[in-house]
Amino acid sequence: MKGIRRTGDGIDIELEPGEMRFLKNLPQLVRSRLIQSRDKPLVEGPFPADDHELLCREIQRIRDERLAAYEHDLSLPDQADTCLHIPDNRVDSWLGFLNDVRMMLAAELPEPESWHDVSDTDPHRGDKLLLHYLSWIQGAILSAGCGIDMRESWTDDET
Amino acid sequence: MCETCSMSAMLAVMNGSLPVAVQAPSKIRETGTEEDLGFAAPWHVIVWNDPVNLMTYVVFVFQRVFGFNRQKAERHMLEVHRHGKSIVATEDREQAELHVTQLHGYGLQATIRKADAG
Numbered sequence: 422m423k424g425i426r427r428t429g430d431g432i433d434i435e436l437e438p439g440e441m442r443f444l445k446n447l448p449q450l451v452r453s454r455l456i457q458s459r460d461k462p463l464v465e466g467p468f469p470a471d472d473h474e475l476l477c478r479e480i481q482r483i484r485d486e487r488l489a490a491y492e493h494d495l496s497l498p499d500q501a502d503t504c505l506h507i508p509d510n511r512v513d514s515w516l517g518f519l520n521d522v523r524m525m526l527a528a529e530l531p532e533p534e535s536w537h538d539v540s541d542t543d544p545h546r547g548d549k550l551l552l553h554y555l556s557w558i559q560g561a562i563l564s565a566g567c568g569i570d571m572r573e574s575w576t577d578d579e580t
Numbered sequence: 581m582c583e584t585c586s587m588s589a590m591l592a593v594m595n596g597s598l599p600v601a602v603q604a605p606s607k608i609r610e611t612g613t614e615e616d617l618g619f620a621a622p623w624h625v626i627v628w629n630d631p632v633n634l635m636t637y638v639v640f641v642f643q644r645v646f647g648f649n650r651q652k653a654e655r656h657m658l659e660v661h662r663h664g665k666s667i668v669a670t671e672d673r674e675q676a677e678l679h680v681t682q683l684h685g686y687g688l689q690a691t692i693r694k695a696d697a698g
Contacts (some may be wrong), residue, residue, distance in 0.1 A: 488646045513644070520637060520687045527632040534631035556634060567643075569650075575635050575658065 425561035430563045431508040434558075436501050444558070445505070448492045451522055491518045512566040526552050545568040622695040623676040625669040629660050630689050641686040642668065645679060670695055 425434045436444065494514035507515055526548050527533040539549045563569045625639035627638075635657055642653035646669060668690075669679055676692040684692035 463640070516637065516640065517686065520633065524632055524687050536632065560634055562635070563640055564583055567640055569636045569639050571636055572654075 425558070426566045427565045428506065429529055431506055431513065432562060433504055433506050434562075435504040441503055441505065447522065448488065448495055448518070451525065454525065456551050475514070480525050487521070488538075490514075491521075494518075507562070508568070509566070512562065516559060516562060516566075519562070525554055526555075620672070622670045623673045624667045624695050625671070625676050625679050625683075625692045626665050626691050626693055627656070627660050627668050627683060628689040629664045633687060635661060635698070636687065641683065641688055645682045645686070 423435050423437065425432060434441075434444070460494065487533065493516060496513055511528065527536050530536060530545055530548065534551050535553045539546055539553070565570075592673045638657040638660065639650070639653045642648045642656055643650070646653075648656070656668050670678075671674065673692070680690045682690055
């Protein structure tokens with residue numbers, strides 16, 4: 422049965438082959454998106470800087486370091502095509518990585534708070550659907566790996 | 581940090597902004613250069629609401645960063661969700677700054693505020 426479940430020393434993620442390929446290639450996808458947005462003034466609004474070029478270089482350095490750490494922690498060369506095992510000591514890395522990707526996708530939306538709403542004609546439909554999919558995976562890992570489940574009384578799925 | 585405070589105290593003394601004549605070193609500390617800088621006073625760590633982070637992820641982060649039990653982590657998460665923010669810790673400034681850095685690393689929006697700032 423496909424899904425994400427707890428095992429003895431971590432969690433198993435069993436997905437369709439296409440989903441698994443996508444998940445394994447996610448660090449590379451993120452890297453290419455970051456390279457595309459290398460010169461984008463992502464933090465100009467909240468953090469105006471005298472030296473914009475220096476700021477961009479510093480942000481890029483942090484991104485590169487973080488991505489390199491993820492690519493190291495998330496490397497899964499010997500996994501099967503439809504199932505991957507995440508040991509307990511890498512669950513945090515996976516959760517952090519998935520969250521960073523979600524934040525990156527949301528930051529590129531004109532209205533990040535509207536990521537829940539996806540219509541057929543939405544020009545950002547692709548990114549929003551990706552956000553939903555990654556949210557499902559992140560939530561499932563939190564449930565299986567950490568035992569943290571969404572409660573009905575919380576009413577919806579964002580903070 | 582102590583070296584910085586000591587240096588600041590020395591500069592303050594040299595500038596004449598601190599009384600020195602009759603005070604032993606321990607008294608100089610009490611008069612408060614550290615307090616002026618806000619290192620001795622308690623600071624709040626505040627987590628702010630955002631539209632992207634999952635509620636379960638926020639519970640996870642609170643448990644990881646602060647060592648909260650599940651009940652306490654959920655209570656703070658719901659406070660963030662319902663009231664826009666939650667004071668998750670009150671501690672010395674250095675520790676508060678460390679916690680804010682950790683929270684940013686997890687993708688949460690957090691700031692510090694002096695506890696007596698109203």
